[in-house]
Amino acid sequence: MIDPGKVLATFCINGEEQACAFVSHRTLLEVLREDLQLTGTKHGCELGECGACTVQINGVPVLSCLMLAVDAIGQQIRTVEGLADGPALHPLQDAFADLGAAQCGYCTPGLLMTAEALIARDPCPSREAIKQGLAGNLCRCTGYLKIFEAVELAAARMRGENPVPKRETIYGS
Amino acid sequence: MVLDDPRLADAAAGQASAKWRHDVKKEDLRVIGTAIRKVDARSKVSGLTRFADDLSLPRMIYMKLLRSTQAHARIKRVDVSKAKAVPGVKGILTGEDLPTPFGILPVSQDEHALCPDKVRFVGDPVVAIAALTEDAAWDACRLVEVDYEPLHTIGSIKEAVEHEEPRIHDYGVRGNIHRLENLEFGDLAAGFAASDHIREDTFFFEGNTHLPMEQHASLAHFDKDGKLTIWSSTQTPHYLHKALARVLHPLPAHHIRVIACPNGGGFGGKSDPFNHEICAAKMSMLTGRPVKISLTREEVFFCHRGRHPVLMHARIGVSKTGRIKALDFHSLLDGGAYGSYGTASTFYTGALQTVTYAVENYHFRGARLFTNKAPCGPKRGHGTVQPRFALEVQLDKIACDLKLDPAQMRIDNLAPRDSLTANFLQIGSMGLMQCINKVVDGSGWKTRRGLQERTADGRIRGLGIACSSYLSGAGLPIYWNGMPHSGVQLKLDRSGLVTVFCGSTDIGQGSDSVLTWIIAEVLGIDPLGMRVVTSDTDLTPVDLGSYSSRVTVMTGNAAMQAAERAREILAKGASEQLQVPVARLTFADARVFDSENPDKGMSFADAVIAAESRFGTIGTVGSYTPPKSAAKFRGGGVGPSPSYSYSATVVEVEVDPETGIYRVPKVWMAHDIGRALNAAVAMGQIEGSVYMGLGEAMMEEMAYRDRSHKGHRIFVHKIPSLLEYKSPSTMEMPEVVTYVVEDPDKNGPFGAKEVGQGPLLPIMPAVANAIFDAVGVRVDEVPITPEKVFAALVQKRAGKVGRYGPDELPPVNFGDSLKIKTPWQGGDGTAWNEPKRDKKAAR
Known part of the structure; x- marks a missing residue:
């Protein structure tokens, strides 16, 4: 069944493409944590008050709880999981x-x-x-x-x- | 392993061998005192630490709680029929599904997972709904119909004292008084008669909350074997286990497994068993599916259990030289809607006054009141923070009255080391004089105080000093039992891996790492190479929890004992194989070798193999129970501790004399922690305490909005969000000069005491004292907001007393005091007018 309430999108996360279907009103934070299991990004308020959910969009820090996931399509998303390059820490x-x-x-x-x-x-x-x-x-x-x-x-x-x-x-x- | 195993005779005596005593020299230690990374540091900086909300299971459903919109009301009707019809809803619970009350203390089992008949604050949970999605659960909650019959709201200490009816609970002393304590040590009248100067002051400390960055979350799974597992953000998995067993009866306790996930900050706020945890467990039993609940930030404010608002009155008598002769201290605590740890909190507002300074004669009266607010409980410094503010500000006033140097006056009053206090608390090591000297010298106290220098932008500088003491763990568990407070098991693998199992919970303070440092030091291995399994009631021996700064001393001692027993077994095996006497063996650098011929030795892994070949599978245990307290009077159970940490601080402020706006550019903090097990981690605890103290001093408050609407009183939390509940950001954090003072205590592992609660306490009074030094006004109330400083400045300019604060306490009848002779009066720790308790009660 095709679900008209959901968006199917491909995100570029930490340099890799990841496809995901999600309800269109979901925030980037929710999609990262709940749909893509990238739980390294945290939440402390869901209101843009604490900074715990900060990710980088095209190199700029953004509060992922205030950004709709649909707005992140086509952008370079970087999360804490993508900070270290290989086994060594950043x-x-x-x-x-x-x-x-x-x-x-x-x-x-x-x-x-x-x-x-x-x-x-x-x-x-x-x-x-x-x-x-x-x-x-x-x-x-x-x-x-x-x-x-x-x-x-x-x-x-x-x-x-x-x-x-x-x-x-x-x-x- | 059995305790009477002859091969363990020495270690089983429970005595640390001489090598690891508190007075071991720093240069003889390889792990302890260094600044190695925490054992979980890599996962924490990689986002790989799995907090409770990071977990998910197949077929998991999501739960939400419908919370009361009324501050105080009877529930007349709950209708969930419309909610049931929402697509995706899988289960609904109401109060009648969970009829058994619970609570953290045996004496106040006054909470229900869902309110059955009455709500007691805005935020009290009434219905739980689980659904396929969080959105569906929310939608269903909105369709629940609840009819309330409003009751009179009790909104403050004063209202609780004045209104015996309606009672918020049907237990307690009387009316809305939850607890009353009245303890007199020594001869107050004689003490005041012998005083040259007597002062009386009244103070108020507003409540504030922990504000951990992690919102509470739980995941419960009742599996097909009939066993329940719950992963939760809790500091006290053992106590949650007990509460679940009580409420979910007849589910056997041994079918319940509590796994405390690493906490994203606790500070005391995750120490109670919570409604959402019990509801998630029950919902999983009802639906047969894993159930997850993640609280919103607003709900975290409702869970609260934070700092009690406390009204205080102190009457103090001193000699001409400022020596304390008598102290009459009186506190009224606003407990909020439930008991929580409140009984202990009440005692704590009176217990530690005597541990910092010697008080010859001491009278304490404390009462905790129920109000229709989110329940208060333990926050960093539990109950000792508010009286410390009062006492340290009052001492500053005394010094001013008598024209004494406040720092020197404190030094003259210090409680002696290795002594019993008026209320029979045993002080061991005591490094407060060194702490005071450090901050006095560092800050230039003697030359810079009282100068009222102007900054470039017209502000006036001031310096304030204050001190404190704090427990290294509560001497008694929250429920009476004769078992250890902390247990540790070690498993030694043929690979050389040492795995430690312990019930303690890492809430960010580094307790997992503390275990590894102590064991690694004793066994001569790399702490980062160890495996740590903690806070899992199925797998790990009981530790009572991460509260009251108990973990370093209590699990530390248990870990030490387990490690020494393992060392003994390994030494016997290695001794036979190497033909070197046990006494000559050294364990270091992951080797076991002859100290007189270091080349003669074997790797640690080979030592395990040698011992296992000789004795069989190697596992050891260690346990710890604190020393018995000398305080035998009723109420003497709160305050005793294996040791006490000490702190002294000087805070610098810059106050705008026109507006009362001030900033804190610099803080000097010295903390006597016995011994730093890890220098960098200890520093982090101290700096974090300074930060949290400044938040409380300057801005943080659990304020309530009190309005009337169509004849109804609306009484709600004013600011339940991170934006409006102000806490310091990077921009408010001052420069901190930290001094780690090490006065090793014989009860601590390697001499260590607590670190990280104590240094919060002196910050608030030091800020108040510094403001007085700058602009000559007293704010006898926390938080010390610019509005209050301004109000006091206005008073001063009008020629009145430049003060902001409460004037009096509402009258409470405390009845007769329990009278206890002090040690120097020949007292034996019992009250001479106490009615004899029968043996059962005493036990």
Whole structure:
């Protein structure tokens, strides 16, 4: 039976094409998580308030809970599942793991996608630029400081530098 | 493994061998104290951690709860006939399907999975509907007809005190009073008589909520073997297991399996058994299909169990030098609609005042009231946060009255280490003086305080100090029993893999990793190479749950014992094979070798093979029960802990004297955690506490909208969304200078105490004290919003007292106090006027 209430579409997700039939009013978040089982993208409000559902559309961070899936057809969608290339972690993921920037890990995918776009735009972001860039992503565990430090560490590593985290970042003052 | 196994004689004595004691030197440790990644770090940064809502099963259906639109009403009629007709609906539950009440504490089994006859707050669930799609379940919910007969709404502490009728519950002390406590330690009258200066102050701490990023979710599956499995975002799988067994009776408890998924943040908000969990289980039993429920953010606000709003009055007597002679502390808690942990919360508003500073004579009165709000419960710092705010602000006022340095006055009052407090709490290690010195030196307290410097944009700078203590786990379980609080099993595989099984739940604090660090240190292996199986009631030994900062100390000690027993078995096998005495063997770098000739040894895997060949399959267990408390009076069960952490903070504020708007540019925080098991992870806990404390101090509140519409009172949560419930973003987070203070405690694994609840407590009072330092006004109420600072500034400018806060507490009759002699009066921990309890009750 052909279901007139559903859209059949092919999405380009993390560089791969994936077809899926879904109810037309579904958000990109719902289609990713529930129809495509890409549950790495999280949800904290479904109202565009928390940033947990951030994915990249053509390299730009977007709240997937506020975007209809039909609007993402034909666009380059990137989720946390597509961040690492092969078995190695992305430098941002490495830095988050090293510094404990992911505690419960729930806001982490959204933060990583936002931060990755930030570094792509500004390879050497200042602390202020990082704060501004991540202001739309809430985190309740870390107090953000380890996240700022992880973004700085990853950005430096991505610039080819070999930074060492400050002693007080890890052991306190 | 059996305990009387002769090959385990030494380890079975339950004593940690000298090597792992709290005073082991840092340089002798290889894993403990380093900054290695958490065992689950890779999956967390890859989006591969499976939270409850990430799970799905074939043929799964979706459940929604219809919630009350009334704050307080009798249910006259529930008609689900139209809902039943919605295409795709598979099952409907109402109150009569789940008649057995439940609740986290045995003394307050006052909740129903679905309200059978009465609703007690806007958001109380009435009907559960499951359907093929979430949309269909919503649609069906909207077609349910519920007739309510409204009852008078009780909206505040004052209203609850003033209105004995209608009663929200038919149990409790009387009227709408849920609990009353009245405890007197020492001789208050004598203490005040000996005081040179007496102050009385009144404070209010508004409620706030945990706001975990993960919304609660559950997936229940009643399989064809008649067994129920539920995956849920819970911090306390064991307690959920107990609640399910109670409500789903006659389903046997051993047919129920609770798997706590990693929590996307808990902070205490996922510590109760919840309606949605029980309904999902029952719905799966009804329909024979897997049932999933994912709460909306609004519903998370209804689950709540967050910080109690507390009205407080404190009368304090001090000597000329500021030494506390007597403290009379009085708290009234707004409990919301249900009991939850409220009995414990009430005691906690009085229990820890004596653990930070020595209080010679102490009187505590506390009452918890029922109101028609979302139920309050345990949030980070459980019940100790509100009185800590009051006491630390009051001490600041005392220092001001007596012209003393608030930091020095605190140092002069410190509770001594290795002592019993007035209320019989056993203090062990106590690093608060070091904490105070760190933040005083770091912040330039002695030279920068009181300067009222202007910033470039015209704001006035101020510094405020405050301290706190917190438990390393509650000394008693929530239900009386003689079993361990935490159990750990180890399985050693011929490959060299060590698998740890434990009921503890990782809520982001890193408890899975804590297990690996301790075991890896004892066995000399790589913690990241271990397998961790946690929080599954079918597979893992009971751990009471991730609450009251108990996991590091309690599961840590259990893990230590299991690891030592495994080490003993391995050492015997290796000793025979290597012909090296056991005492000379070292376990390190995944090898077992002769410490006098390191080349003579074997790999860890070969040691397992040697031991297994000799003794058979290798598995060990460890368990932990906290030391017995000296507090034997009724109510003495809340407060005891194996050890107490300490924190001191200095907060800097910049206040606009015209508007009251202020910012917090910098915080200095020192936390005595005994020993940092992992430096970076401990830092993260401390910084997170500072953040959450600032949210509470500056903006977060569970505010209610109180309106009248056509003669009806509308009483609803004002801001149940992440946008309107303000919490700090990256832009509000200040610079934090963190000092990890290590004063090892003999009850902790490697000396460790709790980390991460304690440092939240001093933030709110330090902010209030800093605002006073800047602009000379007192806000005796949390959150300290700019409006309140402004109101106090207006008062001050008008020549009145520059203060914002409550004036009095509504009168409650507490009856006679239980009178307990302090240790220094020769007391034995019992009340001298307590009626004797029979043995059964005492047990």
